Amino acid sequence: MKPFDRRAFLGMSSLALLSPLLGGCARAPKSPKGTIGITLTSKTEARWVSDGNNMVRALTGMGYDVDLQYAQYDVPVQLSQVENLVAKGVRALIIAPVDGTTMITALRQAREQGIRTLSYDRLIRGTADVDYYVTFDNRQTGVLQGKDIVDKLGLAAGKGPFTLELFSGSLDDNNAHVVYDGVMSQLKPHIDSGRLVVRSRQLTLNQTATSNWDGALAQARMDNLLSAFYTRQHLDAVLAMNDSIATGVVSSLKSVGYGTKDNPMPVITGQDAEVPNVKSIVRGDQTSSVFKDTRALAVTAARMVDAMLEGRSVPVNDTRSYDNGAKIVATQLLQPVLIDRSNWKEKLILQGGFYTEAQILG
Numbered sequence: 001m002k003p004f005d006r007r008a009f010l011g012m013s014s015l016a017l018l019s020p021l022l023g024g025c026a027r028a029p030k031s032p033k034g035t036i037g038i039t040l041t042s043k044t045e046a047r048w049v050s051d052g053n054n055m056v057r058a059l060t061g062m063g064y065d066v067d068l069q070y071a072q073y074d075v076p077v078q079l080s081q082v083e084n085l086v087a088k089g090v091r092a093l094i095i096a097p098v099d100g101t102t103m104i105t106a107l108r109q110a111r112e113q114g115i116r117t118l119s120y121d122r123l124i125r126g127t128a129d130v131d132y133y134v135t136f137d138n139r140q141t142g143v144l145q146g147k148d149i150v151d152k153l154g155l156a157a158g159k160g161p162f163t164l165e166l167f168s169g170s171l172d173d174n175n176a177h178v179v180y181d182g183v184m185s186q187l188k189p190h191i192d193s194g195r196l197v198v199r200s201r202q203l204t205l206n207q208t209a210t211s212n213w214d215g216a217l218a219q220a221r222m223d224n225l226l227s228a229f230y231t232r233q234h235l236d237a238v239l240a241m242n243d244s245i246a247t248g249v250v251s252s253l254k255s256v257g258y259g260t261k262d263n264p265m266p267v268i269t270g271q272d273a274e275v276p277n278v279k280s281i282v283r284g285d286q287t288s289s290v291f292k293d294t295r296a297l298a299v300t301a302a303r304m305v306d307a308m309l310e311g312r313s314v315p316v317n318d319t320r321s322y323d324n325g326a327k328i329v330a331t332q333l334l335q336p337v338l339i340d341r342s343n344w345k346e347k348l349i350l351q352g353g354f355y356t357e358a359q360i361l362g
Helices: 014-022 046-061 075-088 104-112 138-153 174-193 215-229 243-255 275-283 294-310 344-350 357-361
Strands: 035-040 065-070 092-095 116-120 132-136 162-167 237-240 288-291 331-334 337-340
Touching: 035 046, 035 075, 046 065, 046 294, 065 075, 075 092, 075 104, 092 294, 104 116, 116 294, 132 138, 132 294, 138 174, 138 237, 138 288, 138 337, 162 174, 162 215, 215 243, 237 243, 243 275, 275 288, 275 337, 275 344, 275 357, 294 331, 337 344, 344 357
Parallel strands: 035 065, 035 092, 092 116, 116 132, 132 331, 162 237
Antiparallel strands: 288 337
16 A cells, blocks of 8 residues: 555645535535434534534535434433434444444444444544544644644753643543654653653643543643642643643633733643634634644545445545554544644635634634
8 A cells, every 4th residue: 555645635725625515515416315324522612513514514415414413422322322323224324432432332233234334533442343434643633732842842952941731631532542642752752851840740641631621620630730739830831632621721820820921821732723722822822723624524524424335445544553442443534733823824714714814813
């Protein structure tokens, strides 16, 4: 197989990829090709609502009916949704699992009914009955986050020592594990050398995990860390694995006086480039976020499902990396991009129209 070029996807025009499906729903065939069942984690994060809407538009544009449901981070609810979709006779399932380890029985039942399954952005684990996976290169997401801390603090130039705390994602989400590996590939050498000092000594994924990527939980943990370890010392950097976590971290820091000339905000990373967080970056509260064009992810998922059901070759570019414990799941990876105050307008507005300037500055 031709080696996977991690930059190849970025070389494609986002508008060329997206416009035929997201903008062409009026051309949908009159006779649907069956129903696609979708269950996503929750409506509490704007990105999942956007993902769901974009998949519905893309799939209806291809001639499918769509049954879209949200589990609200409730595992039994999501399992019931999958079972009901199977009972309704959907042709395929697109699942962003709340807990990637809980789908074994439900997907066995789907397979017995001839229903195909695509794991969407969170890997379904422990079963061979998942056909394909579509996600972003999550290790690269972690690399970008870790490298941004290294660059912003000047660690490669020998500056330091600096203080750091880590806020990882949810343990039941495989992405958190993969992102963590990428993060530590950049930060661990500087932690080992003493240029980065984690005063809490909370370093492992288990110690730094944030259940359900919950910003309120991140805020409470940051409150505790600040009172225990940073009453007399400035915190210089926070690895926040996504934007909801970053929001909680920022709120905690500002509540104790960070964000002034004499007490500046730490370097704070994020992921998803959600509107409130891009505004936070523009204000100078949050430092950066990793942007993932979820419109492209939704369209890619729709194309993969259509290829599966129509008997065409399914586009994948990684057949080695994603072992779910029962099989290597063939995967289509999309590439993330770091955004900060220097490039947010170029990446989010001018290049792909993901947001309007009024959404960010209005």
